[in-house]
Amino acid sequence: MKITVRAFARFREVVGDVTALDLPEGSGLPALLADLASRSDESRDLMFDEQGTIREHIIFMVNRKRVARSTLDTIILAEGDEVAIYPPVAGG
């Protein structure tokens, strides 16, 4: 199934202009992140901490709805879904 990915800020820089991913039917959000993380060490470090947990500050949105941290592992994607990934900046 085709999933559209909108990556912002450092994600866009590291992962590149990924606009579509082809994932197996029934894949969840973690599978999508694992696919993106597999592209480089930098990409993996950006998404996962040393324990392999998805970094808490990253904002995920599926079809423009914010994904709560508590439901991140249980989200199942469907054909045509759009996933936005934004690692917020903090400086000023």
Next chain:
Amino acid sequence: MVKHLIIVCRTQGRFLTGGMLTDREIHRYSRQIAFIGEEGQERLKAAHVVLAGAGGLGCPAAIYLAVAGVGRLTIIDSDQVEMTNLNRQILHWEQDIGRNKTVSAREKLEAMNPDLIIEDVCEVITGQNASILIGQAGLIIDALDNFPARYALNLAALERGIPCIHGAVSGYDGHITTVIPGETACLQCIFPDPPGGSEFPIMGTTAGIIGLMQAQEAIKFLTGGGTLLKNRLLIWDGRDSSVSFLDLERDPECRACGGRTQGPGIKRGES
């Protein structure tokens, strides 16, 4: 005269200054009065804006709010000027190294526009003092450089019902959103967990772009013009000069605002 009386009534004592424009002010601001009208200019004159942070975001935001004629500015920052600030913190110059940023900023702003009231507060914003520091201001610019202070400011703004324009930057990246207590997602709804790291690489131009967006958002809020970034996160990517938006919504479980049902009925142009 009736118009001026109405404005004074609407402000409900939030402001020290305001009211009728002088001939000098009408002349000084004539190019923007042609756009926002005398009533808009009077609203700017009557406004009290807190600038939390006199750094990369706060400097450009303060400059444009000052020259636009915002009547009272309170600048809060605990830092002293360092050499490494000078690539982006454009109110601070080589001669200011070692001086309090708030004093350095106030002096430049007073020179730019002597008609304003500019207060400098050299304090770290914490959960203990944030509410006192923001006082009865009508609007806050979150131009801080760390999330613990941003969260404290967010909580105090929610408690007092004061709108807050949040901005942040790193490298070529930046974002901005406007938080209206009781109406929009608050900072904690949007960013429940703080980004890692403590010192971010920043291009001065990125801070300038986002700081000016914050100033413009403030002017729109104060004068009632345009459409605000309510429940929208504007994401700036300077690599290709692109702008994207993320739609936001309140988190009913938010640690900061989840329990608050209704704000104090803030209306634009009446901050």
